[in-house]
Amino acid sequence: MDFLSDRIKSMAASATLAMTQKSRELKNRGFDVISLSIGEPDFNTPDYVKEAAKRAIDDNFSKYPPVSGYEDLRAAVCAKFKRENGLDYTPDQVVVSVGGKHSVINVIMVTVNPGDEVIILAPYWVSYYDQVKLAGGVPVIVNTTLENDFKVTPTDLEAAITPKTKLIIFNSPSNPTGMVYTREEMEGIARVVGKNPHVLILSDEVYEHIVYEGEHVSMASFDFIYDRTITLNAVSKSYAMTGWRIGYIGAPVWLAKAVNKLQGQFTSGTCTIAQKAACAAMSYDDGSRDKMREAFKRRRDLICGLLAEVEGVKIRIPQGAFYVLPDISFYLGKSDGEKVINSADDLAFFLLDRARVATVGGDAFGASNCIRISYATSDDHLIEAVKRIKESLKLLK
Numbered sequence: 186m187d188f189l190s191d192r193i194k195s196m197a198a199s200a201t202l203a204m205t206q207k208s209r210e211l212k213n214r215g216f217d218v219i220s221l222s223i224g225e226p227d228f229n230t231p232d233y234v235k236e237a238a239k240r241a242i243d244d245n246f247s248k249y250p251p252v253s254g255y256e257d258l259r260a261a262v263c264a265k266f267k268r269e270n271g272l273d274y275t276p277d278q279v280v281v282s283v284g285g286k287h288s289v290i291n292v293i294m295v296t297v298n299p300g301d302e303v304i305i306l307a308p309y310w311v312s313y314y315d316q317v318k319l320a321g322g323v324p325v326i327v328n329t330t331l332e333n334d335f336k337v338t339p340t341d342l343e344a345a346i347t348p349k350t351k352l353i354i355f356n357s358p359s360n361p362t363g364m365v366y367t368r369e370e371m372e373g374i375a376r377v378v379g380k381n382p383h384v385l386i387l388s389d390e391v392y393e394h395i396v397y398e399g400e401h402v403s404m405a406s407f408d409f410i411y412d413r414t415i416t417l418n419a420v421s422k423s424y425a426m427t428g429w430r431i432g433y434i435g436a437p438v439w440l441a442k443a444v445n446k447l448q449g450q451f452t453s454g455t456c457t458i459a460q461k462a463a464c465a466a467m468s469y470d471d472g473s474r475d476k477m478r479e480a481f482k483r484r485r486d487l488i489c490g491l492l493a494e495v496e497g498v499k500i501r502i503p504q505g506a507f508y509v510l511p512d513i514s515f516y517l518g519k520s521d522g523e524k525v526i527n528s529a530d531d532l533a534f535f536l537l538d539r540a541r542v543a544t545v546g547g548d549a550f551g552a553s554n555c556i557r558i559s560y561a562t563s564d565d566h567l568i569e570a571v572k573r574i575k576e577s578l579k580l581l582k
């Protein structure tokens with residue numbers, strides 16, 4: 186008897202988490218694996234944030250919190266939106282959830298009907314695709330190319346819109362490409378949304394503080410689409426708080442209310458201690474964000490310089506986030522004498538086996554010629570990892 190639902194059977198496992206799990210298992214078995222798979226800062230949560238969490242425990246913040254988040258946290262989110270993004274939101278437009286990923290599925294679940302189309306710009310973050318399918322939506326992929334800096338043009342976006350389009354998922358700085366859209370490029374996209382009043386846009390801005398060149402622009406700052414934009418963010422990447430699981434949205438009130446209703450049946454309000462920590466994180470700047478960004482920039486320069494010397498690997502220099510997405514199509518169809526590399530995923534597994542370097546194959550990102558490398562790790566690891574990758578790739582003929 187098979188008790189599992191069709192829903193779960195048709196869902197792919199998260200490729201980022203699957204690879205991370207695999208490399209953890211190998212490490213536990215004593216293998217010297219360098220993990221460039223999961224995307225998370227290797228820094229610790231700043232001390233002032235940890236202190237706030239300890240205080241929250243001592244002050245007995247141990248009861249159910251409001252479903253959308255504590256009032257002070259939602260006020261801090263509004264202040265952050267105003268200060269950093271120039272956006273006007275009121276606390277009733279904000280819902281705090283269990284990480285950015287939870288915020289994404291919440292928005293999809295309350296807006297997408299079975300059969301509705303959701304436009305996803307490839308390469309895309311792995312979970313968008315399966316979350317849309319879970320809601321019964323139809324993912325419509327708009328491809329971009331390395332030659333075009335992995336950026337969508339307004340013309341390509343417009344061509345993908347149909348009467349059934351409900352939502353566009355947009356992400357800049359991008360995971361996995363590291364590309365940052367300029368204000369002009371974003372305005373082009375905003376204009377397409379503006380022309381299509383039946384379409385919403387979800388702007389995932391979780392990497393906003395990790396921008397090396399150019400500036401981060403919030404989609405909702407184009408006031409003619411403010412009412413149809415959902416701004417999504419999290420403390421995970423900005424404050425090295427991935428494990429605390431705090432994400433949030435700023436949205437039209439009707440949408441925030443719907444997410445509140447959904448969350449009330451699923452998770453209730455997220456962890457009280459994490460909320461207090463997030464509130465402290467957002468209300469003060471101890472300079473950690475700048476320090477982390479400087480470190481990521483140095484590592485970006487380091488790894489891109491090293492990858493440029495690997496035969497057959499093409500890259501675009503990322504302007505933000507902490508990923509680089511090398512095109513490895515040169516190696517597809519080649520073999521080490523034992524196994525033929527038929528896909529980017531095959532190459533990622535080959536690198537794990539031979540080089541003991543964990544990356545993520547591009548297939549789950551809609552980038553079948555690429556592998557994703559997260560460079561949020563030490564310089565020494567990066568140097569050693571690329572050295573091993575280079576040696577292993579030489580085995581492929």
Ligand code: GLU
Pocket residue numbers: 199201202222223224225286310311312360
């Ligand atoms: N955003 C990170 C990544 O892409 C976290 C892992 C995940 O949830 O996918 O690696």
